Amino acid sequence: MKKRFNPIKDKSSEIIEYLMSSPDIPDDDELQFKLRLSIEEAVENVVRYAYDGGIGWLEADIHFDQNALLLTIELRDAGTPFNPLEKGDPDVSQGAEEREVGGLGIFLCKKMMDSIKYRYEDGNNVLTMTKKVNS
Amino acid sequence: MDIKITKEDNKTFVAIDGRIDTTTVNQFQEAANELMGDEHPDIDIDCTALSYTSSQGLRTFLMLQKSVMKHGGKMVLRNMNPQVKEVFDITGFSNIITIV
Numbered sequence: 025m026k027k028r029f030n031p032i033k034d035k036s037s038e039i040i041e042y043l044m045s046s047p048d049i050p051d052d053d054e055l056q057f058k059l060r061l062s063i064e065e066a067v068e069n070v071v072r073y074a075y076d077g078g079i080g081w082l083e084a085d086i087h088f089d090q091n092a093l094l095l096t097i098e099l100r101d102a103g104t105p106f107n108p109l110e111k112g113d114p115d116v117s118q119g120a121e122e123r124e125v126g127g128l129g130i131f132l133c134k135k136m137m138d139s140i141k142y143r144y145e146d147g148n149n150v151l152t153m154t155k156k157v158n159s
Numbered sequence: 160m161d162i163k164i165t166k167e168d169n170k171t172f173v174a175i176d177g178r179i180d181t182t183t184v185n186q187f188q189e190a191a192n193e194l195m196g197d198e199h200p201d202i203d204i205d206c207t208a209l210s211y212t213s214s215q216g217l218r219t220f221l222m223l224q225k226s227v228m229k230h231g232g233k234m235v236l237r238n239m240n241p242q243v244k245e246v247f248d249i250t251g252f253s254n255i256i257t258i259v
Contacts, residue, residue: 036181036182037180037181037182040180040181054242057211057242060180060211061211061213061246064180064181064213065213065214068181068213068215114250114251115251116249116250116251116254117251117254118251118255119254119255120221120224120225120228120255120256121225121228123221123251123255128214128217128218128250129213129214131250132213132214132246132249132250135249
């Protein structure tokens with residue numbers, strides 16, 4: 025299922041709940057936790073940073089490939105071209121004093137999902153995340 | 160989400176019930192701000208009913224930890240569920256914050 029949200033300012037929660045309400049989301053608490061976290065971090069990235077003042081759209085798409093047992097979540101926006109995967113991972117070995125507050129969102133997506141890819145296509149940022157679902 | 164704060168002598172007890180996410184993080188941040196201005200630096204947080212935290216929640220936990228260290232106190236997070244614990248582990252926050 026797919027839906028375009030416009031404008032997206034203050035709509036993070038609505039977009040997250042739209043994706044989490046999909047019948048493709050497996051009935052498994054542990055998996056739901058990982059999916060919710062990845063969705064929240066990815067959606068927040070777009071809502072907060074893609075457009076000046078959040079005035080713009082985001083298209084949220086979720087589908088399940090029954091043969092491959094693969095759940096795919098795709099976010100598309102027409103904001104400033106930005107590849108979140110280019111940023112290096114945070115240094116998780118640092119102590120509290122040196123540790124920066126922030127930069128953890130996409131890192132968590134990478135850890136929670138099986139794959140995360142970015143492409144710039146037809147003037148849009150497209151972030152695709154997949155997770156294998158053994159049901 | 161519900162946050163209960165109880166003060167005893169030199170220690171502040173906090174119990175968090177629910178999810179720290181994009182809709183509740185401001186509420187958590189406000190509670191944290193209150194604790195950061197406190198004269199009783201030791202903080203004991205019961206996470207039994209904390210079902211979820213996003214990176215925004217982690218950010219606030221880190222700010223609290225830094226504030227507690229600055230004031231010579233100790234912060235402890237208790238009874239975290241395994242999935243929330245995993246978020247703290249993956250991000251290295253388990254090494255920064257005391258979890259028992």
